[in-house]
Amino acid sequence: EENKFFIVTAGATTVRDFDWIKRHTPKDAHAVITDVTWSYSMLGVMGPKARDLMQKITEEDLSNEAFPFATGRDINIGYATAYAIRMSFVGELGLELYIPTPFVQGVFDALMEAGEEFGVKPCGLHAVDSLRLEKGYRHWSSDITPDDTPYEAGLGFAVDLKKEEFIGKAALIKQKEEGIRKKLVIFTIDDPEPLIYHDEPLYRNGKIAGENTHGSYAHVSGHAIGMVYLKNEEGITNDWIMEGKYEIEVEDKMYPVTLHLKAPYDPAGKSIKA
Structure with a gap:
């Protein structure tokens, strides 16, 4: 939708960025800004085998032709619907999955189980920081x-x-x-x-x-x-x-x-x- 935007910012600057956007939105813009931070959790699936892993847990077509870089769309993963973005902060093929928080544990478990054959591992802030x-x-x-x-x-x-x-x-x-x-x-x-x-x-x-x-x-x-x-x-x-x-x-x-x-x-x- 041309008039709908999904903005992702750092956890440490959520209040700052939300306030900045509100202050710079014209009063006659007819725009509604909603902070949905606490409604979603994000899992990043990143690495050369990211697509292969994701295809194990969803029937969606994740090929480069169907889902090109820097685009986003809803995909089904088990009982959850995640908003997936073809983006990665580590410089490798990857997807960022924005999942309603009550469903995130199930998606995480599915990723870890399906990812065993690919050697999947959870990684933290400093690992991501090194790669970026x-x-x-x-x-x-x-x-x-x-x-x-x-x-x-x-x-x-x-x-x-x-x-x-x-x-x-x-x-x-x-x-x-x-x-x-x-x-x-x-x-x-x-x-x-x-x-x-x-x-x-x-x-x-x-x-x-x-x-x-x-x-x-x-x-x-x-x-x-x-x-x-x-x-x-x-x-x-x-x-x-x-x-x-x-x-x-x-x-x-x-x-x-x-x-x-x-x-x-x-x-x-x-x-x-x-």
Whole structure:
């Protein structure tokens, strides 16, 4: 339905985001906003075998042709009807299942039973966090905040300046014309031992150029990995970024780092769209 939207936000920012949307909804918009957080639970089925597993517990056609990436629809799973979205925060093929909470245990049990042959395992926040860093996905409150613009965060592809009007349009037009003075990039440390998490200083040619927004261990590549906003008052270009020599300070020790302008893992997004 063209006039119906399903908005998913982080559990920690539900109140903030709900309030923001209400405050910016015109009084004559004839729009009704309902918080259904407590009515649904979400299970994410993610990984190269996600579709094979899901086809074991539903008769719905989940092929790429019938259910393409970035679409959503209702599917039946046993006694439950789940709203399924072809989306994954780990950079692999996946589905997010939004299930009425009274039915979620039954769906979880069905997934675990059917998934035994695929080696399915429950995973937690930090496992997901590690994978999303390798894929270059941003995390609200650490990598992106109200103080950062889409161009600075590397999300300019989501900006359509041809739209008639939207909040911040004038500021983005100005920034695109003048250039940015900070930019979020991914970095890896060849040595997997340093434990990076937040705010470790990153040096460019011996001078502090930014702080780590979030870090983890990259299980696919075997490196320590993080994101950093590089800052330069004279402006930032990709050439300026790649010309520098970079190090990060972790527990009073300096480690050389490699910067990445694209996601280290599957930058073309082939896996998630498979």
